[in-house]
Amino acid sequence: MVQLIDKKVFDNITPKELIDATYEASNNFQVRALFEAKDEILECGKYTENQFYDLLDSMIDAETERKIILNKMKTFQEALFIEDIVDKFQSIPPENVIRDIIYLREQGFIDEQEEVKTKTITKKVKGEEKEVEIKEYFYRYIVSNGKLDIEERHFKPVSIIDEAGVCCRCGYCSAICPVNAIEVTADTLEIDKDVCMKCGLCFSICPRSFSIGKAYEYIKKLDNELNYSEKMGAYLSSYAGTTTKGEIKKVRQDGGIVTSLLEYMLENDIIDAIIAVQHSDKLWKPEPVIVDKVEDLYKTAGTKYANSPSLNILDKAMDYERVAFVGVPCMLKALEKGDLFPAGKIFFKNIKYKIGLFCMESFSYNDIISLVENEFDEDINNLTKMNIDKGKFIINLKNDEEKKVPLKEVQKYARDTCHYCDDLTSIYADISVGSIGAPGGNSAVIVRSKIGEEIYQKAVKAGIIESKNLTDVKPGKFLVEKIGGIKKNKCKPIQLSEE
Ligand SMILES: Cc1cc2nc3c(=O)[nH]c(=O)nc-3n(C[C@H](O)[C@H](O)[C@H](O)COP(=O)(O)OP(=O)(O)OC[C@H]3O[C@@H](n4cnc5c(N)ncnc54)[C@H](O)[C@@H]3O)c2cc1C
Numbered sequence: 432m433v434q435l436i437d438k439k440v441f442d443n444i445t446p447k448e449l450i451d452a453t454y455e456a457s458n459n460f461q462v463r464a465l466f467e468a469k470d471e472i473l474e475c476g477k478y479t480e481n482q483f484y485d486l487l488d489s490m491i492d493a494e495t496e497r498k499i500i501l502n503k504m505k506t507f508q509e510a511l512f513i514e515d516i517v518d519k520f521q522s523i524p525p526e527n528v529i530r531d532i533i534y535l536r537e538q539g540f541i542d543e544q545e546e547v548k549t550k551t552i553t554k555k556v557k558g559e560e561k562e563v564e565i566k567e568y569f570y571r572y573i574v575s576n577g578k579l580d581i582e583e584r585h586f587k588p589v590s591i592i593d594e595a596g597v598c599c600r601c602g603y604c605s606a607i608c609p610v611n612a613i614e615v616t617a618d619t620l621e622i623d624k625d626v627c628m629k630c631g632l633c634f635s636i637c638p639r640s641f642s643i644g645k646a647y648e649y650i651k652k653l654d655n656e657l658n659y660s661e662k663m664g665a666y667l668s669s670y671a672g673t674t675t676k677g678e679i680k681k682v683r684q685d686g687g688i689v690t691s692l693l694e695y696m697l698e699n700d701i702i703d704a705i706i707a708v709q710h711s712d713k714l715w716k717p718e719p720v721i722v723d724k725v726e727d728l729y730k731t732a733g734t735k736y737a738n739s740p741s742l743n744i745l746d747k748a749m750d751y752e753r754v755a756f757v758g759v760p761c762m763l764k765a766l767e768k769g770d771l772f773p774a775g776k777i778f779f780k781n782i783k784y785k786i787g788l789f790c791m792e793s794f795s796y797n798d799i800i801s802l803v804e805n806e807f808d809e810d811i812n813n814l815t816k817m818n819i820d821k822g823k824f825i826i827n828l829k830n831d832e833e834k835k836v837p838l839k840e841v842q843k844y845a846r847d848t849c850h851y852c853d854d855l856t857s858i859y860a861d862i863s864v865g866s867i868g869a870p871g872g873n874s875a876v877i878v879r880s881k882i883g884e885e886i887y888q889k890a891v892k893a894g895i896i897e898s899k900n901l902t903d904v905k906p907g908k909f910l911v912e913k914i915g916g917i918k919k920n921k922c923k924p925i926q927l928s929e930e
């Protein structure tokens with residue numbers, strides 16, 4: 432029996448294999464960059480010495496595990512499906528093998544071979560059953576070009592994401608950078624080149640760097656309790672819910688589910704704080720906030736359609752032990768990457784609950800002002816609510832008037848970066864909440880994890896939420912899948928410069 436990786440014992444890896452892998456891991460460029468910049472990192476004050484060593488330790492652990500996998504894969508004679516590779520590593524958890532293969536591919540050590548097969552299925556098209564051809568994709572993995580000595584690809588700072596025009600301004604890179612070299616606002620990203628020590632941590636966790644979609648699918652399909660949908664991700668259950676609290680009804684966007692769940696968790700001492708979004712000193716310009724009192728929570732209710740770099744303030748919440756995070760799908764994906772690859776894990780392990788909103792697109796604050804002026808001839812300060820419903824963009828005014836225009840008229844104001852986003856329903860959340868699929872005054876709720884189900888059921892039992900199955904209401908789950916599929920299909924591919 433040998434060593435501990437992720438606190439697990441591995442019994443079929445020899446001491447020599449382990450020592451070799453650990454030695455190779457210590458040469459990893461990220462590990463070296465961090466180690467060499469220890470003084471600057473500690474001087475910067477974001478991480479304590481213990482946290483710094485925790486990070487380094489978990490990076491070496493993760494890299495050692497990858498080296499064990501890579502070294503064994505060098506002995507494979509042919510490219511294999513991921514399921515077959517998983518079978519060959521009995522003592523490493525399947526989800527680790529899967530995430531490691533995806534990371535090794537990005538490091539340039541492993542090639543992915545795509546195979547496309549066409550099959551015919553029967554499908555209802557405009558009420559008529561028709562035979563249609565669909566494409567199925569299969570992937571095999573093999574050590575790069577069959578070579579045994581391959582040079583590691585060094586991850587670049589995220590300026591390459593910004594230069595490619597695909598940064599969604601989630602703010603995670605700024606929270607994670609150990610030397611505070613990155614500043615992200617809702618509209619800009621700046622890296623101080625003199626301070627950046629080129630560790631590439633920001634690239635590892637950026638939702639726009641490399642895809643973790645395949646790892647997500649493989650990992651979720653391992654869990655027999657989960658339902659899996661190509662269009663709305665993996666989930667345990669789905670509901671239509673509405674708050675029973677009169678005070679929340681006054682401020683909510685749809686069913687008031689997000690605010691109700693957060694209030695329930697704060698009041699019942701399940702969490703200590705929430706990261707959410709409120710209006711800044713400019714109405715409708717969102718500002719991420721840390722809320723630790725119920726009386727401040729209602730200020731966060733309601734959708735602000737301008738984007739908020741909410742992950743920016745994650746490091747400010749490190750003193751709270753149990754935090755709930757509310758955000759849009761791109762932010763939940765960033766958190767998932769920080770969790771899969773240890774760059775984010777150590778410092779944000781206090782994020783205990785992730786509530787994801789549905790999101791088709793968001794707008795810059797300036798473009799929201801233009802939208803309201805050009806399409807409605809109104810001043811943004813006169814609005815009490817904005818909403819998207821049944822193909823219309825709707826505004827409510829202080830004089831109780833409601834105005835609407837077709838959604839297609841306002842889509843030109845959406846941020847270009849949102850066209851590179853394929854997730855409508857926040858597949859990486861514990862609980863996803865949106866309006867699509869739910870009747871008026873309700874939210875559609877997709878519960879994706881056991882902790883999510885536990886909280887949702889407790890809130891229902893406490894009488895704060897009235898809930899029905901999403902399949903028992905109209906329009907129901909089919910619409911979530913339909914719109915989820917549309918978003919996925921029209922998503923543009925991301926191309927980053929090789930330089
Ligand atoms: C930019 C954006 C686009 C959206 N697009 C769609 C869509 O196309 N289809 C759909 O079905 N649903 C969409 N939603 C979700 C929907 O508008 C509601 O947020 C959701 O139904 C929850 O309603 P609720 O009444 O339960 O939330 P509430 O109880 O009113 O709580 C709302 C929560 O949203 C958070 N929030 C508000 N604005 C932002 C923001 N800019 N960024 C991050 N968090 C924010 C607040 O912190 C609050 O916790 C979108 C949300 C956002 C923020």
Ligand code: SF4
Pocket residue numbers: 589592593597598599600601602603604605615620633636637638639765
């Ligand atoms: S982590 Fe977020 S803010 Fe940073 S570059 Fe990536 S998308 Fe942009």
Ligand code: SF4
Pocket residue numbers: 587588589607608609610611612613622626627628629630631632633634
């Ligand atoms: S900007 Fe990125 S690459 Fe540079 S130090 Fe920060 S995390 Fe590392």
Ligand code: SF4
Pocket residue numbers: 599738759760761762790791792793848849852853
């Ligand atoms: S569409 Fe995607 S990228 Fe744009 S705000 Fe929503 S989740 Fe983020």
